[in-house]
């Protein structure tokens with residue numbers, strides 16, 4: 001294999017404003033861990049790094065809400081998150097935090113270097129300012145309508161709906177997330193990374209260089225941004241929580257969180273190197289190093305455009321080889337949401353299913369949102385456990401260990417002549433390491449785990465067909481050969497399952513007294529090239545567990561998940577749903593007083609929708625032609641998820657006709673149709689008699 005020998009593997013730094021849930025695990029941390037464990041088993045040098053992202057506006061907002069300091073918030077969640085990762089066997093070589101001194105120093109120096117080299121532009125611009133809160137509104141301090149897709153809750157720096165990254169001043173109808181008031185524009189001075197200057201380089205490096213090896217969902221997003229044209233991007237903010245801007249004129253300003261966060265991968269590597277006496281630089285600066293970023297799709301722009309441009313500007317770092325971003329995982333058909341408590345929290349899962357980390361890892365990988373959003377359901381979780389882990393993997397191992405102990409006091413028997421079936425089975429077994437490796441190397445973890453389960457299926461079928469429990473009465477010699485072959489498959493499973501099911505692998509190795517986890521001197525040693533490459537060992541001619549080797553006692557690998565356990569989880573989600581609906585029924589607080597003059601400025605007319613069609617490539621937008629009595633005009637409305645175009649033609653609606661025209665996706669919208677929503681949160685045309693519209697529901 002001519003792959004690089006050194007791997008720097010990063011997993012997205014989690015925001016330290018809440019605990020970790022299954023969506024995080026499925027999207028980022030389990031795949032990253034499978035990859036890191038696999039590479040270590042191949043004898044590669046691996047730095048698998050991560051850390052808590054402790055800056056950024058969500059933390060300040062959370063602190064304000066809870067009446068504590070931002071430091072209190074990050075201390076609390078850093079601890080919970082770190083423990084969750086440890087509990088689920090995410091094998092980081094280092095888990096740091098961006099409040100660490102080494103990070104502040106690294107990020108400051110990085111900024112200073114680019115500043116000194118003249119890589120930034122400095123500009124005084126008008127930025128959104130909340131007069132009530134007396135502060136500038138950056139990033140998540142402001143929400144408004146996304147200029148690209150029309151999503152109404154887009155943040156100042158990024159739209160979570162379409163993933164587009166933009167400047168806060170691009171938002172349509174911006175609103176302060178702190179006070180709810182309409183921001184004003186105020187002058188402020190900032191440093192910008194001129195992304196436009198990197199456009200042709202990005203074009204060459206990603207669009208031409210990585211067309212084939214990057215995932216299509218990642219490549220497609222990056223292409224659409226580059227095709228739209230990149231603009232200079234402010235890398236400093238008027239905030240007080242973060243890393244101070246280390247240059248003249250930077251007083252009262254901090255680095256933009258997405259400038260400092262990815263540098264956190266470098267600081268985490270430095271921290272690790274310091275602890276272990278290694279040199280960090282080859283992991284970031286040597287051409288023989290493969291840098292791979294594991295992230296969720298909401299972070300693509302930062303890892304594929306902004307961070308690489310920063311690295312390129314700095315000049316001495318390697319660039320990411322791949323950014324295998326995943327799509328999102330949903331839970332029982334709904335979007336996972338921290339604020340709505342629609343999640344399976346890792347610390348809670350372990351209380352309900354103690355010792356069953358691998359079951360969740362397995363179910364999440366089997367259903368990983370690798371190419372499209374996917375759904376986690378408790379029924380699927382139960383089925384994956386009971387029908388696959390228990391019935392196939394667990395059943396096979398249990399038979400092998402129990403029968404070997406029963407027939408031979410746990411000593412691997414001497415095989416006789418192999419039958420054709422034996423030869424075929426062993427040949428098939430030897431092919432799996434390369435098959436699984438190839439899937440992992442192409443970031444297809446779902447497929448890789450499927451192949452692992454096929455190894456267990458191979459063993460299960462072999463025993464079921466050969467029936468040693470029947471033959472033992474008539475042909476004892478043949479049973480020795482069968483059990484010998486079955487023991488080789490069981491041992492291969494112990495190695496091959498390690499990246500996916502680390503706890504199971506460890507248990508299995510203990511049971512077979514095989515490999516690293518074995519306790520005694522009799523343990524089978526690995527003889528691969530690096531001395532212990534157990535993966536390649538499977539493919540060698542020699543046996544994995546030789547005759548005469550003593551295995552240990554059987555332990556239960558997996559246990560059945562009962563219907564009651566699943567019902568309990570479903571009931572818990574039902575209760576969350578009921579609580580959210582009760583919350584929704586509370587009317588929003590009244591807005592500021594409007595004078596009669598304010599009101600009379602609005603020109604409201606009755607109109608009829610005469611044409612309706614979907615806006616291409618926008619999930620929420622419909623393009624309508626409305627007869628207002630004055631004219632027939634175009635109105636773009638964010639109602640596509642609630643109505644089919646053909647159902648609303650001919651509908652009478654209330655139209656605000658003198659709203660300043662605005663362009664949405666290149667189509668000029670001349671007015672607004674008044675809507676409200678029913679108790680399920682579905683948009684309905686303004687008609688208070690409509691079923692389910694509650695008193696106090698806002699018309700907008």
Ligand SMILES: [Zn+2]
Nearest residue numbers: 146149159162
């Ligand atoms: Zn958007």
